[in-house]
Amino acid sequence: MRAMKLGRLLRGSAAAAVVGWIGLGVVYDRSSVYGRERGGNEAIKQRSAAVDGTVPPRVVQEAALRGTSPINPLDVLVIGGGATGCGVALDASSRGLRVGLVEREDFSAGTSSRSTKLIHGGVRYLEKAVFHLDYGQLKLVFHALEERARLIQNAPHLCHPLPTMTPCYEWWEIPFYWSGLKLYDLVAGRKMLHISRYHSTKESLEFFPTLAKESAHGKTLKGTVVYYDGQMDDARVNVSLACTAALTGAAVLNHAEAVGVQRDAGTNRVTSVRVRNNLTGKEFDVHTKVVVNAGGAFSDEVRKLADKDVKPIITPSSGVHIVLPDYYSPDAMGLIVPKTKDGRVVFMLPWLGRTVAGTTDSSTKLTMYPEPHEEEIQFILDAISDYLTVKVRRSDVLSAWSGIRPLASDPSVKDTASISRDHVVYIGSDGMVTITGGKWTTYRRRCS
Numbered sequence: 374m375r376a377m378k379l380g381r382l383l384r385g386s387a388a389a390a391v392v393g394w395i396g397l398g399v400v401y402d403r404s405s406v407y408g409r410e411r412g413g414n415e416a417i418k419q420r421s422a423a424v425d426g427t428v429p430p431r432v433v434q435e436a437a438l439r440g441t442s443p444i445n446p447l448d449v450l451v452i453g454g455g456a457t458g459c460g461v462a463l464d465a466s467s468r469g470l471r472v473g474l475v476e477r478e479d480f481s482a483g484t485s486s487r488s489t490k491l492i493h494g495g496v497r498y499l500e501k502a503v504f505h506l507d508y509g510q511l512k513l514v515f516h517a518l519e520e521r522a523r524l525i526q527n528a529p530h531l532c533h534p535l536p537t538m539t540p541c542y543e544w545w546e547i548p549f550y551w552s553g554l555k556l557y558d559l560v561a562g563r564k565m566l567h568i569s570r571y572h573s574t575k576e577s578l579e580f581f582p583t584l585a586k587e588s589a590h591g592k593t594l595k596g597t598v599v600y601y602d603g604q605m606d607d608a609r610v611n612v613s614l615a616c617t618a619a620l621t622g623a624a625v626l627n628h629a630e631a632v633g634v635q636r637d638a639g640t641n642r643v644t645s646v647r648v649r650n651n652l653t654g655k656e657f658d659v660h661t662k663v664v665v666n667a668g669g670a671f672s673d674e675v676r677k678l679a680d681k682d683v684k685p686i687i688t689p690s691s692g693v694h695i696v697l698p699d700y701y702s703p704d705a706m707g708l709i710v711p712k713t714k715d716g717r718v719v720f721m722l723p724w725l726g727r728t729v730a731g732t733t734d735s736s737t738k739l740t741m742y743p744e745p746h747e748e749e750i751q752f753i754l755d756a757i758s759d760y761l762t763v764k765v766r767r768s769d770v771l772s773a774w775s776g777i778r779p780l781a782s783d784p785s786v787k788d789t790a791s792i793s794r795d796h797v798v799y800i801g802s803d804g805m806v807t808i809t810g811g812k813w814t815t816y817r818r819r820c821s
């Protein structure tokens with residue numbers, strides 16, 4: 374397994390990426406869809422920055438994909454329209470490459486719309502870095518904190534800083550969480566959103582009136598430590614990435630499924646992908662120099678289209694969230710329980726006028742629409758009820774969803790919580806590039 378920049382695979386790739394920029398509002402220049410415009414960043418920025426831009430209609434996107442041939446292939450065809458796929462399409466097209474993307478459902482229909490919606494470095498990973506003296510985890514946190522700041526800066530209409538409270542019911546927890554979160558601030562350095570700080574019990578209850586003064590184990594609240602991470606509208610950021618990729622020249626098509634992959638008999642390299650329009654049932658071939666597999670939890674299925682004997686690299690793990698009424702939490706403050714009864718982290722976050730609570734982390738079967746299990750919902754309800762004055766009732770659950778983490782697997786590790794959340798870039802012998810794993814927060818790093 375070796376990581377390699379996609380750009381290195383493609384001779385003639387042009388300008389540096391402007392993938393950090395997310396926006397809408399571009400005058401659509403028809404020639405930009407598959408016109409070989411390689412005017413560099415400035416041309417792309419100008420095209421993308423025009424105010425009344427429109428994304429080319431679906432029929433144009435499909436025609437551009439159908440218009441490829443063995444002598445007129447794409448530079449890159451991306452399979453999967455989640456954070457990873459749309460990020461790759463935007464990065465590649467903003468470098469001046471000729472790009473296509475197919476998504477079998479809608480953009481962000483997979484894991485990318487079912488996250489906790491946090492833009493974070495991962496306090497939990499920092500803890501692992503410190504206690505296991507793991508430099509790799511520290512680097513992960515560092516890079517994720519850089520991306521956190523970048524994402525909020527690039528898409529301030531969809532992302533914002535969010536203060537999150539860590540309750541302390543033992544005296545030792547105050548210095549423990551305080552120093553840990555100060556370290557989190559320190560690792561963020563100049564990218565810090567706001568400084569973390571301790572709040573007395575009185576102040577804490579003013580900020581979070583539903584927080585229990587006494588825990589389920591009879592301990593009184595000694596105060597809280599409040600730190601900052603980001604929160605985003607994950608599905609909308611994802612759709613913005615897809616639209617921005619289209620505006621910079623990529624042909625992005627949803628409801629279009631990769632159903633087959635053809636290879637050159639001589640070189641064994643992937644040359645085209647059979648795509649089915651799931652709205653019409655019609656199939657066509659898209660010719661391409663490189664295929665990027667961004668199928669998320671389904672990455673192994675996509676790899677099997679090219680070679681049915683490939684060794685799986687994904688371990689699917691499901692995470693459930695539930696939506697509760699607004700009165701469970703204040704408008705502008707989240708709550709994190711760093712260690713629940715079984716050692717997992719649970720969040721309670723304000724979300725679109727309601728409260729989202731989650732998440733779980735359990736092994737699961739692979740399915741496009743995983744259903745939240747009753748015991749997972751109960752686990753979240755039990756975990757938060759220990760910390761709230763509100764009577765937590767099953768009937769208060771307004772909705773629930775489950776998402777599958779595309780964890781890049783290490784066969785020697787059984788516990789899914791300890792598998793690295795970093796991404797994997799895997800280049801098969803047939804030239805298919807599989808990009809999987811990692812956090813939403815760090816999509817840009819794995820896509821460039």
Ligand SMILES: Cc1cc2nc3c(=O)[nH]c(=O)nc-3n(C[C@H](O)[C@H](O)[C@H](O)COP(=O)(O)OP(=O)(O)OC[C@H]3O[C@@H](n4cnc5c(N)ncnc54)[C@H](O)[C@@H]3O)c2cc1C
Pocket residue numbers: 452453454455456457458475476477478479480481482483484485486487488489490491492493629630631632667668669670671675690691692693732775776777778779808809810811812813814815
């Ligand atoms: C419960 C949970 C909570 C999380 N919370 C956070 C968080 O708070 N912050 C954070 O940074 N990260 C979080 N993550 C991680 C983050 O959501 C994922 O890393 C990210 O969404 C993965 O994006 P992706 O594009 O790789 O996968 P996906 O979003 O799953 O996209 C893959 C896409 O490929 C498509 N596809 C599959 N096969 C084909 C085919 N044959 N043809 C065409 N299309 C195909 C699928 O339909 C799907 O849309 C969370 C993950 C989970 C599960």
